Amino acid sequence: MARIVKRPAAFMAATAIALTVVFSTPAHAQVTAFRQAIAENASQDDAIAAFYRARDFQGLWSGTDELAQARRNALLGAFDSASLHGLPQAQFDPQALIARMQVADTVYERGQMDVELTKLFLDYARDLQSGILVPSRVSSDIKRQAPVRDRLETLTAFAEADPTTFIRDLAPQTGEYARLMRAKIDLEHRILAGGWGETVRASDTLRPGDTGATVVELRNRLIKMGYMGRSVSSTYDEQLVEAVSKFQAEHGLLVDGVAGGGTLTELNVSPEERLQSVIVAMERERWLNRERGERHVWVNQADFTAKIIDDGIVTFETRAVIGANTSDRRSPEFSDTMDHMVINPSWYVPRSIVVGEYLPQLQQNPAAAGQLQIINASGQVMSRNQDFSQFTASTFPYSMKQPPGPGNALGTVKFMFPNRYNIYLHDTPSRSLFARESRAFSHGCIRLQDPHDFAYALLAVQTDDPQGFFQSKLRSGVEQRVNLDTPIPVHLDYRTAFTNADGTLQFRRDVYGRDRQIWNALSAAGVAGAGVQG
Known part of the structure; x- marks a missing residue:
């Protein structure tokens, strides 16, 4: 099993001292040759060439001065913790990099190495800011484009900044990313401690009042997972009902305290698989590493919910139905801007x-x-x-x-964020589907359980009586467009792992198999399943 290894504080300091001697700026007589080496090795990359040309081909990482040392230390320290972010450790291996720097003896090799460090820095910055993968190459249903930064601007800003602070701030600065990273570390520690014990081998539903070996297995696994305290009871008692109910709530299951087939299946998912879901969620958070709007709509397809979020706080939430799991009906992922609603819509x-x-x-x-x-x-x-x-x-x-009417497929209102995929949020006369645990039934658009309340929440910022305004339009029976005075960003996403604001980790089924595709691509890119250093 892989191991988590924490580098001692002295490690990076010793490295810095060694490299001060080995990777130093050449003597004055060799400066021209050093700069020529940088120019030659930077010439194949326009951004890197422009950066070095603007600084007269002086090294960025070379030298014994304090700033050069700080840059090297910051980069090596970042590489040393790359796996904490779920990045491919082999690509950002600090010890391998140190070895290469230490053998850069000639002027040419030092200039070459300076450019190589710059390339590695840019690779690291891109992966941490924007993600390792190109979303659309993983799945054609992921339409969003990761926010790739300008490489020359990144280099220029880094050269003028405190290197440790700059590199630290490359990662998404969202509460969700920080909580996911904490959850990743916690899961790694749990795996190293033996995981969650034996799976529950029950073939039938386990109910309150049941006794026996399978009830003990259920009890022991829930204790290991942290859902209940120590117990020696072999009976499906009230404490076990409470633990099962809490587990169900945190996994998007029907909360009834009964360990049926669906609950047992989710209980038996290994911590290694859950860790993979968290790493995928961190990658997805990097894909959305941009301003999302102080007020925005967030649809988590895997959670079958739509929310309005104001300044990071969920102010409205409703159940949703998403596209059926067929190639022509799966709801895509993208972001756009809602600018109007249509009351009494035609379909x-x-x-x-x-x-x-x-x-x-x-x-x-x-x-x-x-x-x-x-x-x-x-x-x-x-x-x-x-x-x-x-x-x-x-x-x-x-x-x-x-035409508009009580049986219209779009119900009484639709919410429009015009896009090339013809996807929108809307009401529906098919109300029974919202009671289901898994809600993937539409042609691709997102159906809302509480569309009127959703409309009131949207209109509340532009009218003193949003309900009265909406209902007056509705009673007319005539199709009417209502513009939003302040358009609101809409993000259609897909998270099988996410956190609540209090840090509680939530998991959902991978209804489209989309996160499995992402994990397979991350694994192929060198991301370790255990997510640890060894």
Whole structure:
């Protein structure tokens, strides 16, 4: 098993002293040759070449002066703790780097090494600021682009800053990132201490009042996981009910205190797998390492929730239904800006649904899907008294629309953040789906359980009577657009691991298998499953 190794404080100091001697600036007679070596080795990278050219090809890391030493120490210290961030340790190995620096004896090798350190610094900065992976290369459903910083600006700022502070601040400065890092360390320690013990081998549901060996296994695992204190009871008692209920609440399960099949499956997930989910969440946090808006909407697809967040505090939350787990219906991930809502909306049926679902029905029975109007290119409602079998998916000349009404597929309101994916948040007449534990049923848009309250919360910043305003529009029965005076960022994300503000770690099922894809890509990039140094 891999080990967590904490470097003694003297390690970095000793390293700095050794490198002061070995990796020093060349004598005056060799300065021109040193700068020429830097120029040659920097020439293949435009940003690095421009940076060194602006400083007359002086070294950034070389020298015995205090600043050069501080830069080297800061970089080596960052590399030494790279695995704490879930970065590939082999790529940022401080001891391997020290060895390479120590053998840079000639003027050319020292100039070459200075440029190499700059490249490694930029790689580290990119991975820590923006993520190791390119999101869209992992999954085509992840549409967001990580916030990649300008490399020349990064170098220029670093050269003028306190190096330790600058490197420390490269990581996302969010409370969530800090809490995830703490959770990662805690899980690593738990793994090193033996994990959570034996899995629960129950084949049937365990209920209050049950006794026996499987109840003891359940009890022991919950004790190891920290959900209950020490106990010698072999009965499914009230203490065990409370522990199971707490576990269920922190894993997005139906909270009933009964250890059914779904609960037991989640209980038996290993701490190593949970650690992988946390590392993935840290990578995802790096993908969103930008201003998200003092007020913003956050949809966690894996949690089936939509929230309004004001200054870091959740001020509104509702259950959500997301896209079904098929290739054409999964809800994508991206960020955009909501600028209006539509009350009493019409449903303009997406072309893919028109030709994929409704055209075959019309070909069998022209009266099918009678709630929908068939519209020609001029916007006129067409008669159903025609032979639809003459059309194919590519030749069907009509669109379809459902007018406002109590049975409208979008319900009474939709919330618009215009985007190329035609995704939005909306009401729905299918209320029963919100009672389910897993809620992946839509065509891709996000359905809200409490859309009216969501609308009131959005409108509260622009009217003294948001409920009265909304209801007056609703009672008209007429489709009406209501602009938001202050557009609000919307982030559609997917987190199987996340924390509450109090630091409580939460886990959710990977309904799309998307986080498994991310973990596989991270592992291929050299991220260690145990996330430790050894």
